[in-house]
Amino acid sequence: MxxxxxxxxxxxxxxxxxxxxxxxFVGHWRDAHPGDSVTYRDIGRNPIPHVTEDWIAGAFTPPGERTEAMRSALALSDELVAELLEADVxxxxxxxxxxGMPSGLKAYVDQIVRVGVTFGFDPQNRTAPYEPLVHGKRMFVVVASGDGGYGPGGPNEKHNHLDPHLRTVFGFIGVTDVTFVRAENDEFGGTALADSLAAAQREIGEIVGASK
Ligand SMILES: Cc1cc2nc3c(=O)[nH]c(=O)nc-3n(C[C@H](O)[C@H](O)[C@H](O)COP(=O)(O)O)c2cc1C
Incomplete structure (x- = not known):
């Protein structure tokens, strides 16, 4: 499970x-893997707060030495990290x-990239100071855009700072198995949008159909 x-x-x-x-995607996944459980977060509608001074100070203070203000500032981060670590997919x-990514997702990323929790840091080790601490996850990202051509080889690939940023930051904590699905052309509508949505739906079906 x-x-x-x-x-x-x-x-x-x-x-x-x-x-x-x-x-x-999740609906197909449930059909294909009925025993699996799903935790849902709508961070677009329920925004994640930005990190604060107490958050930063707390993250760099050993758990036993944190003040009440630090513990309270880190509480949501602890919850989000626990959720992430529990997940397989x-x-x-x-x-x-x-x-790039919407600011709400960046706020989420800032909450879950935590020293000593999702990545290790050893300042004595100058050649490899960072160590990913998250293992064995698969990640699937469905990206919607107004324009098209953001995929590999496309005319807008060089403007796509979302995929590389997510790959870098999730790779940094150890989530390296990342697959992107693209739904493009929202700004154009018509068949350009409809074709892209149909292709994304097909791709999702294929990905979930091949999943174990
Ligand atoms: C604030 C904002 C910025 C956007 N920036 C871009 C952009 O840089 N490139 C692009 O192709 N579309 C851009 N769009 C269009 C959205 O990516 C597009 O409408 C997409 O479908 C939004 O995702 P959603 O349908 O899941 O809400 C932007 C839309 C908004 C509201």
Whole structure:
């Protein structure tokens, strides 16, 4: 029995392509793996707070020496990290905003990349000071965009700072098995959008169909 963590980062509801497609992914997953459990976070509609001075001080203070203010500042981060560590599979619906991730998802990332918890840091080891502490996860990211051509070899690939950023930051903590599915052309509508949505739906079916 696997545990799936489903995160949506769009503030939109019914109109969100990434949300609809991530839900489709999870729906297919449930059908294919009925025993698996799903935890859902809508960080688009329920924003994650930015880190604060108490948060930063607390993260770099050993747990037993933290003040009440530090513990309280880290409480949500502890919950989000526990959720992430428990999950075997992470499914994200993500809108492309200004060529990168929406600020709400960045706030989430800042909460879960934690020294001594999701990555190790040894300042004495100058050649390899960082060690990923998260292991054995698969991650699937459904990205929705207004324009098209952001995929490998596409005319907008060089403007796609979302995929490389997510790969880098999740790779840093040890989530290296990351697959992207793209739904493009929201701004153009018509067949350009419909074809892209249909291709994304097909791809999701194939990915889940091949999943173990
Ligand atoms: C604040 C904002 C920034 C956006 N920036 C981009 C962008 O850089 N490139 C792009 O192709 N589309 C951009 N879009 C369009 C969205 O990516 C597109 O509408 C997408 O479908 C949103 O995801 P959703 O349907 O899941 O809400 C932007 C939309 C908003 C609201």
């Amino acid at each position: 696997a545990k799936l963590l489903h995160i949506d980062a769009s503030p939109r509801g019914e109109r969100s392509h990434s949300k609809r497609l991530s839900a489709r 992470i499914v994200m619906g993500v809108p492309l905003y200004n060529f």
